[in-house]
Amino acid sequence: MTGNHARVQAVQQITNRAPMQCGDAPKLDEIWATNVFNISKMQASLPKNIFKSIKKTITAGEKLDPSYADAVATAMRDWAMSKGALYYAHVFYPMTNQTAEKHDGFISVQGDGSAISEFSGKVLVQGEPDGSSFPNGGIRDTFEARGYTAWDVTSPAYVMETDNGVTLCIPTVFVSWTGEALDKKVPLLRSIEAMATAADKVLKLLGHTDVAHVNSGCGCEQEYFLVDSNFAHQRPDLLLAGRTLFGKSPAKGQQFDDHYFGAIPERVQVFMQDVEAQMYKLGIPAKTRHNEVAPGQFEIAPYFEAANVASDHQQLTMTILRNTAKKHGFMCLLHEKPFAGINGSGKHVNWSVGNATQGNLLDPGDSPHENAQFLVFCGAVIRGVHLYGPLMRAAIATASNDHRLGANEAPPAIMSVYLGTQLEEVFSQIKQGSVSDSSHKGVMDLGVPVLPALTKDAGDRNRTSPFAFTGNRFEFRAVGSNQSVSGPLIVLNTMLADSLTWVAEKLEGELAKGLELNTAIITVLKEVMEKHGDVVFGGNGYSEEWHKMAVEERGLKNLPTTADALPYLKDAAVEELFKSTGVLTPVELESRFEVYAEQYILSIEVEANLVVSVAKTMIYPAALEYLSKLSSTISALSGMGITLEKSSAETVASLTNSLVEATDKLAAAVEKEDFASTEEHMQYFATTIRPLMDGVREYADALEAVIPDELWPLPTYQEMLFIK
Numbered sequence: 001m002t003g004n005h006a007r008v009q010a011v012q013q014i015t016n017r018a019p020m021q022c023g024d025a026p027k028l029d030e031i032w033a034t035n036v037f038n039i040s041k042m043q044a045s046l047p048k049n050i051f052k053s054i055k056k057t058i059t060a061g062e063k064l065d066p067s068y069a070d071a072v073a074t075a076m077r078d079w080a081m082s083k084g085a086l087y088y089a090h091v092f093y094p095m096t097n098q099t100a101e102k103h104d105g106f107i108s109v110q111g112d113g114s115a116i117s118e119f120s121g122k123v124l125v126q127g128e129p130d131g132s133s134f135p136n137g138g139i140r141d142t143f144e145a146r147g148y149t150a151w152d153v154t155s156p157a158y159v160m161e162t163d164n165g166v167t168l169c170i171p172t173v174f175v176s177w178t179g180e181a182l183d184k185k186v187p188l189l190r191s192i193e194a195m196a197t198a199a200d201k202v203l204k205l206l207g208h209t210d211v212a213h214v215n216s217g218c219g220c221e222q223e224y225f226l227v228d229s230n231f232a233h234q235r236p237d238l239l240l241a242g243r244t245l246f247g248k249s250p251a252k253g254q255q256f257d258d259h260y261f262g263a264i265p266e267r268v269q270v271f272m273q274d275v276e277a278q279m280y281k282l283g284i285p286a287k288t289r290h291n292e293v294a295p296g297q298f299e300i301a302p303y304f305e306a307a308n309v310a311s312d313h314q315q316l317t318m319t320i321l322r323n324t325a326k327k328h329g330f331m332c333l334l335h336e337k338p339f340a341g342i343n344g345s346g347k348h349v350n351w352s353v354g355n356a357t358q359g360n361l362l363d364p365g366d367s368p369h370e371n372a373q374f375l376v377f378c379g380a381v382i383r384g385v386h387l388y389g390p391l392m393r394a395a396i397a398t399a400s401n402d403h404r405l406g407a408n409e410a411p412p413a414i415m416s417v418y419l420g421t422q423l424e425e426v427f428s429q430i431k432q433g434s435v436s437d438s439s440h441k442g443v444m445d446l447g448v449p450v451l452p453a454l455t456k457d458a459g460d461r462n463r464t465s466p467f468a469f470t471g472n473r474f475e476f477r478a479v480g481s482n483q484s485v486s487g488p489l490i491v492l493n494t495m496l497a498d499s500l501t502w503v504a505e506k507l508e509g510e511l512a513k514g515l516e517l518n519t520a521i522i523t524v525l526k527e528v529m530e531k532h533g534d535v536v537f538g539g540n541g542y543s544e545e546w547h548k549m550a551v552e553e554r555g556l557k558n559l560p561t562t563a564d565a566l567p568y569l570k571d572a573a574v575e576e577l578f579k580s581t582g583v584l585t586p587v588e589l590e591s592r593f594e595v596y597a598e599q600y601i602l603s604i605e606v607e608a609n610l611v612v613s614v615a616k617t618m619i620y621p622a623a624l625e626y627l628s629k630l631s632s633t634i635s636a637l638s639g640m641g642i643t644l645e646k647s648s649a650e651t652v653a654s655l656t657n658s659l660v661e662a663t664d665k666l667a668a669a670v671e672k673e674d675f676a677s678t679e680e681h682m683q684y685f686a687t688t689i690r691p692l693m694d695g696v697r698e699y700a701d702a703l704e705a706v707i708p709d710e711l712w713p714l715p716t717y718q719e720m721l722f723i724k
Contacts, residue, residue, distance in 0.1 A: 137591025
């Protein structure tokens with residue numbers, strides 16, 4: 001079947017597709033967390049003393065008593081088997097941005113040949129997957145295979161239902177036999193503890209005597225694309241790279257802004273409701289759904305949760321989106337830039353910190369200039385972003401996210417803090433040595449009596465800022481849609497821990513001089529703004545003026561590519577940050593540089609090989625076929641005495657020759673292997689391979705514009721984005 005015939009058939013299958021029915025939506029209270037072994041289920045199935053101990057571990061961060069593991073394992077097994085589970089899986093999060101699972105049966109064969117269901121505390125607490133087959137950055141050699149998973153009691157176990165059965169899933173950490181973290185969960189949990197310890201010290205210096213365990217919270221806005229699988233399966237680039245490496249922009253894209261918040265297509269809404277029902281069963285608080293800016297793009301967002309649970313739930317959300325899309329005849333694309341010329345997808349990480357006694361520590365209240373607690377924590381964040389902006393950039397650095405950062409759809413690659421008019425005014429006063437007032441919320445009269453008066457916030461929002469304060473939290477807008485949120489959360493928690501430790505030491509010093517507490521706070525915050533206030537910016541982050549000002553006048557780093565950003569993981573100050581807070585050892589940090597650098601190189605290498613393959617085996621033959629038809633037609637007409645202009649054939653021939661030349665040049669460049677360092681290897685792929693890929697695409701897309709649709713072998717942007 002030729003490419004065009006397959007495309008025609010795909011369009012027919014989609015347009016003739018029987019409409020899917022939502023059916024009656026299940027009641028939320030009947031399905032909420034039914035597949036989660038949460039605190040209420042523990043309370044119902046565990047002895048009172050064991051339950052109280054486990055609850056303290058979950059809610060207050062107290063040490064887990066291992067002697068209770070057998071009782072918990074038995075209760076967990078009985079609950080899971082009542083849901084139909086025959087297998088359990090230790091679920092962990094290696095340095096791949098994906099989720100890993102090792103499945104084992106509850107079965108235990110006895111000496112007499114009979115079989116029983118068994119699940120001990122020892123098995124619950126510890127597992128042993130292969131420690132060398134996952135990315136480890138040189139921590140483990142191939143022949144050194146032992147690694148361990150360990151139960152994370154702070155994230156609830158759950159059962160995952162599929163058409164083929166039910167599995168008990170147990171969130172775990174993943175470490176090597178030598179004790180190093182091989183995953184994203186161990187450093188996340190460490191970062192939370194480091195931040196909590198520093199926050200506790202600061203809160204007590206501020207006069208609080210009753211201080212509950214401080215945790216960070218997270219809410220993620222997940223953007224994604226849906227493409228009909230009939231089209232996606234005809235695109236080798238989508239199947240293997242997650243994005244289109246070729247494709248002429250359609251006449252209509254997103255320029256009318258008519259897709260954003262538009263009516264959700266019926267087929268997509270059925271998909272969304274299916275996704276949400278599964279999420280609710282797993283206790284994932286999906287709250288918002290809507291069309292995004294680009295055609296074919298959508299968003300789902302949950303309520304805030306504790307950072308560790310939110311991170312696990314985010315991984316589950318991506319899994320559910322992908323798997324459910326298949327059931328509905330879609331492919332869910334989580335790549336940051338699957339289509340050129342229209343917006344890509346991010347995963348805005350809304351981050352805050354707080355506890356049960358002092359509440360949200362980043363809530364300014366109605367009078368932020370009088371809220372010393374908020375000012376201290378917000379000032380600590382400002383200091384952290386200024387000192388460790390390059391680290392924040394490295395935390396969201398991937399080959400796919402490089403396509404998005406800095407474009408007019410996503411924040412620039414320069415890390416800055418947006419506070420809003422109200423808070424920028426307050427911190428400006430602090431820099432002068434005192435603070436007396438702040439802007440207040442207003443009321444907006446719309447001039448229509450039947451419409452209610454609207455409360456107007458004291459400050460606007462800035463969509464061009466990579467790290468913006470949005471009322472009672474910071475929104476890290478530069479995170480990529482395909483990423484685990486653990487990495488960004490680790491960095492945010494760790495740099496806050498460092499800054500809070502610095503603040504505590506400074507406050508202690510000022511108080512020791514006999515200063516009154518509020519005076520000491522202003523003194524410390526004044527130093528913060530004098531040293532680190534350059535990172536605060538409220539203007540247009542896309543403007544050339546800001547890029548110039550940020551680098552030349554304020555000394556901020558502009559790191560447009562992953563090849564520029566990742567080397568900062570080897571910076572001495574970053575190594576000391578993670579070492580002093582206990583979040584990552586130097587060996588663990590170095591391993592992450594090696595893993596992420598390799599992933600960057602391999603990602604581009606796969607794409608480059610795909611470009612060569614598709615150009616040679618699909619686009620070049622289509623161009624030759626069209627040239628053959630053109631030349632035959634011109635020759636036949638000439639024999640009849642009819643002259644037809646030859647410029648069209650000459651154009652196609654010229655583009656085809658250029659395509660072949662550019663493809664050969666790329667194929668040769670990919671073969672280069674002699675690099676002096678990993679950094680040089682990354683830069684080569686960023687500055688040589690990627691431009692060569694763009695060169696091939698330029699000629700391929702130009703050919704798509706002139707070759708008849710009936711001969712073009714790939715589903716087009718118009719088809720993939722607009723036919724649902």
